[in-house]
Amino acid sequence: MKYSSLLIFLLVLVACKKLEPISIKDDVIFLSDDKLEGRQTGTVGEKKAANYIANRFKNLGIEAKGTQNYLQPFTFKPKTNPHQKVNYNVKEGDSTITGLNVIGFLDNKAENTVVIGAHYDHLGYGAEGSLHRGEKAIHNGADDNASGVAVLLDLAKKLKETNTNNNYLFITFSGEEMGLLGSNYFVKNPTIDTKRVNYMINMDMVGRLKTDSTLAVYGVGTSPIFKQTVTSNNANFKLIPKESGIGPSDHTSFYNANIPVLHFFTGQHEDYHKPTDDYDKLNYKGMQTISNYIFEIITDLDDNGKLPFRKTKNESDDTPRFKVVLGVIPDYLFDGKGMRIDGISEGKPAQKAGLKKGDVVIKLGDSTVTDLMSYMRALSTFEKGNKTQVVVDRKGEKVEVEIEF
Template sequence: MYLSGDALEGRQTGSEGEKKAAEYIAKRFEDLGLEPKGNEGYFQRFSFKPKTNPHQKVSYTVKDGDSTITGTNVIGFIDNNVENTVVIGAHYDHLGYGAEGSLYRGETKEIHNGADDNASGVSVLLNLASKLKESNTGNNYLFITFSGEEMGLLGSNYFTKNPTINNDQANYMINMDMVGRLKADSTLAVYGVGTSPIFKQTLSAHNNRFKLIQNESGIGPSDHTSFYNVDIPVLHFFTGQHEDYHKPTDDFEKLNYEGMQTISNYIFEVISDLDDNGKLPFRKTKNESEETPRFKVGLGVIPDYMFDGKGMRIDGISEDKPAQKAGLQKGDIVVKLGDSTVTDMMSYMKVLATFKEGDKTKVVVDRNGNMVEAEIEF
């Protein structure tokens, strides 16, 4: 609750609120008996100039100046005096009062508390730290809460280039980003399952609760990508998108705390199973994002990435966009767009990429078993 409270003003990278959050996490690490593993106690600070265009690389080497921002990774360590280390991570920064990436369209500035994104992941990380302090001595454990994730995975990228342990001794990395909204059907997405041959069978062996959606790729829009890029096996746990994503309404009252505990227990069982497996082999995966079509228009919906039925299920509708104007609703399943049948997320994106601004077409949605047709203007 503290991390997603108004007092921290949305934890934007480099802000006073984020610094208070870093101090809070460091104190929790200390209370749990974790060793400091930053380069200033528990802290690893990095300064950078924000990008002025999306294709520019961030420069971490900066001169003093008003535009320089300093982020802070917070790093704790359980040293079992063995060769390999498991990295467990979660970002703790968010969007402050609505930085770039905010989906809020209100008139007044409001704090984006980021309870699910990603105070939830930090909470599960702390819970895992308390469990691992007393068990599983086949690996050391590095716990790292990242700054700068919302600005482009900056904290994790910086860490992998300036690690406080040897990257060669990193066994695998577990990332929790948005694990606070486990739905009634217990759908849990796990990304990176193809990055080591043992992951799929281990995840399956301990799953007696979740409807698992598994994705092979080690590349995705969260901090595990930075570790995959230096040849470390990764697993990213995620309970799915929702209407409060990147909005001021992502508050702690909406979290599923029992679900978070169940996810923590599951991850702990997976870690325990892998404890005596030595160093896991790394495997390169196909990057699905390279196959993603580029499109000039959108419906203005939040897709349900956890949906594994036929079509593309809508999990949220943006204000004043084509979908809302056409009368589409949350829960509708898009099964046809124009002349093309939509069977899944990829087919939806492929057909969407064929339209441009000003085009008109028809969309067919499955609404509680009834086929509803609507006119869309992009």
């Protein structure tokens, strides 16, 4: 009897003990595990990730809003050249790929809906777009973009029973790395009335907040209220606001459908599109701060009704075309004078000349470099085989090296 009573007590104790909530870090660790083999679109690993996200939605009490429960499958033939349009209207079979958008809905019986999105696919063992040079290896994509999905799930948890003047559609997109395919498909085949979409928030690579807390927010010009809202709710970040609603991530698909967008980004790094983009390199405290910040923005906008849309200039239209590369990863969030190098590519001119991460390019050939755009304009004047001088600021000291393209 004594042992039976003890057993009953222990069972009750276990039953009453609350399960620990799943954290942002927990989500990243699962999605960037080797078992998912890099989550390339159409693979078994991506399907495992899709099912995980669908189960997370279900456990959070977010209802299904795909075409097949939480999933929205789309089948396509990959492009054979970069100018070809993707054909979605194909049957499954040879040379076709099936991607899976994962869609959950928080229905507050409101008139308008806020879309919160992040892509969850990545490069598998090194698909097109990989910057890895070496043996075949899994590209886990912890920052790109398990980080965005984890913050999305954290926001879904926060938005339960709060800010109820809008509904919320949570979408994790497939096919982003292949050309924004999942978001483009959804906009053309929506599972809700897109005329009732208030605005769209996108998170792509939000896991590497740096020590100076620099955060880029794109799309602040796509609705008149955005710039003030983004600024007034900021207490933690060195903000880099960008007007344009066009960029290399899924918010572009919604902007092109005349929907206001905000896109959050903590910057590129040396592990971008490489096997070294792993969970242990992410700034989880920073990710939580970003999630809280986005939640405050959503809260501020909750009683503003449907936001007006505004067209913005496409900043990529001004980007020069290049015949050569220097072989560096620019620090896109650097706001000082010059172009700061955030990473060096193996075997490229910059590495051969001895340039280093952290160097700030202030002169390229005869051109003074004051920012990223002036650097790109200067680089566009060179051809393969040209030699020139590069001057960098290296921790306050001017260093001059010769570059051969």
